[in-house]
Amino acid sequence: MPLPGNQYLEARYPWVPEHGYVLLISAERLKELEIDLYAESTCSQAVPKIPTALRRRWMLCFISTKKGYLTHVARSVVYYPAESGKDKLDLWNVMPFTKPVRVAAIKAKLAGTQAWRAKQALLGGHISPSAFSLIMTALRQVDAEASKITEGLVDRRPPPPDPTPTRAKTNWAYQRDAVVTSLEIARIPRQQLTIPTQLGEDGAKGLTSIFDSEDDVTTIEDLAILQDLDQADEDWQFVRRQRYPAKLFTNGDTNLTIILANKLPLERQLGTDLIYVNETLKSVVFVQYKMFSGVDGEGGYRPDAQLDEEIARMDSASATLGAVAVDESCDGYRFGADPFFLKFCSKLLSHDAKGHVPGIYVPLSYWKRLVKTPAAKGKKGGTIVYAETFGRRHFTPTHFIDMVGRGWVGTSALQTDVLAPYLRAALQGKKGVVLAVETSKAGDSDDDGEDGYETSRRAVAPPKPRFPGKKPKVIQL
Template identity: 60%
Template structure:
């Protein structure tokens, strides 16, 4: 039996296909798919649109290059539409058969009441209904037992092992690690400097487990991260660094990044976010709230809840205060948008094993408020639900997001950042009930002062009832 090296992240165990798929491709395209799987765990092929009801269902895929023989089998699924307007068939575990199997031989061995469906599917390609798939597998077993064993070898009926450790603790760990990796990528520091494991399993895990815990230093975990990419001797920031928070400083040449897992209570109450990134080089602060899709690869979607409503309300209140700060008209103060708040919807948060950031989708707070009112988020029973494909192409990828933050194209203005740093420091000092409040100041116009100096009123008019004139010199 072949060893499957190109494992799809979520398909290592308990993978049972509900239906089948016959993929007809040219031989050179098949070679391209095989080559792609040498470098990544999954490849994709554009196919004609399949019924919506068949999306997100595991499919055992048979591959033919000439319409006469089956040469390969694979695991497959359709989650999203392709950019070309077709559907995107995700393929992994692509496995060659020991010898090509003649399709006509399989058709001759078909038995059952709906044989015509199976014959039609073998002729036209595409999806195989549950009944047609069952009949084709039975016929394949009679035609070529070895090919049947290879195909059934992709089916795994073993239940996955139970998760070790409480889910909340594992989510906290995953949020911390992803935020720290994102910060390192923004600062241009190799993410390999962070030694934290992608996933943490253990029966003794608690909600206070930190990615910076070690044998010499066990400190309370708080899942709001304060990240600062440059030290300037700011007194407030020096106070933050002197406290006993779980923290690490990373250096790469002249770049210095300090990551603090800060006490979340007052900051969470005020800002409703999980990550605060301070790009002090360009004077921009970015806030990120994490949310997790349900399902192995986000297929079960995310349902907005009351907790998100509270978090959005906190962001709105903070944004209202920040809007009172005078506008920054400098070149470094220019931003693509004035919204510094982002939501990251994560996929595979609790199963991701790579060293990079967790796959996900970034959207601004303002875009989310529009999206949640849009019909595309309406669920089958009238509720609201967000799937990865609901976003279409309207989101920032993690790499695009880190690029925008590192170059200062998004976030607060430098003037707003100066207001935020003392507020953050005060919250971390443990001050209770602290409120982010900005006194609105109208910027002084030098022309106004000069105009007032050069403007005089004439003496009281000699004839009452007539308006005096303002003389502008």
């Protein structure tokens, strides 16, 4: 039976390993990794350093939990060094062999000038590209079933064609990306979101948000779904009175309510902002989405009057926040005073992709500086930026999610207390806004809420599927 954390096998992305690794760990350590797989769909193990030139290149990892045998195989890659001075081996799609494969049997089938490298690698450690091909050939001869499982992780199919961008498809992608980002910040498995990556060719008619395709979405006037807002500032009462589609996601002690505000037809929406409210850490982060033109973003992005309008609104909010007293507490500490970010997206996701819309994040204050420099000027003197314009001065989705989730960026705790009026104004506008509110269940009450609605026992988070591609069930109590 496949281990948890193998949800991505059905995604059509080319995945061809160039080298390999033999990871020797105990059965107990594998169980620990399984827990990480269950929660995050990936896990990591500190290993001796591999050649720097082979970092970021796909490799198959053979796992041995029994001396002299290979028991599992997984997809893996090394992106960064570990804090211990070793390398950090990221693993996912961990698959058990039907029966352990004897290492001695594989060694006996190795042949060629690089056989000695392959035999050495089978004792544990990195497998060079030349030795890797010999081991794959020998595995096919020794155990056809194990070879089939291993080859099942390799995907040589070309990626599906990118969708043709339309305003509706772009806004669908932005809304979904904002929701996925919110889930990852709150450490909620994104597999709980079953919404398709792309809007179908005939799907725009009649849709007002990505949640319109969900059967278990509750409109916000049902106060039971907003149990995590009951203890919030009284200004949130405005939010609770609106009729927006809302969906509750849970994981352990964390509740995440996603609110898609201002239900307008997708064809009439101009964009989607993400407002992430972390009530636990008392911080708020704002993200404005912008799209590079071209198939892969090669056409760059030219600032326009719409962006000027949006920046003016952000500046107005910044002026209000600037009047708040400096927060000297540890909880209120942030890297900087700018809670506003721009995300520049290079293209839409393909239908089978599961992650984020490709793009980069930059703080608004940095963007204001960048557009004044020669680097942001085109051949004819106009303002235009490309992905390479930012160089290394940007945040990846992983960087951004980690900083927001740990409370290193965003408004201070004192500023968050005065933000409710601004959020109320944003929700009253004509622009699609994604509002995410993260809280801890520990503060929930078992009492009934206003108008007799039960606020503490409403939904049970669905268990994470143990099989790839299987849609999780939503259980309503």
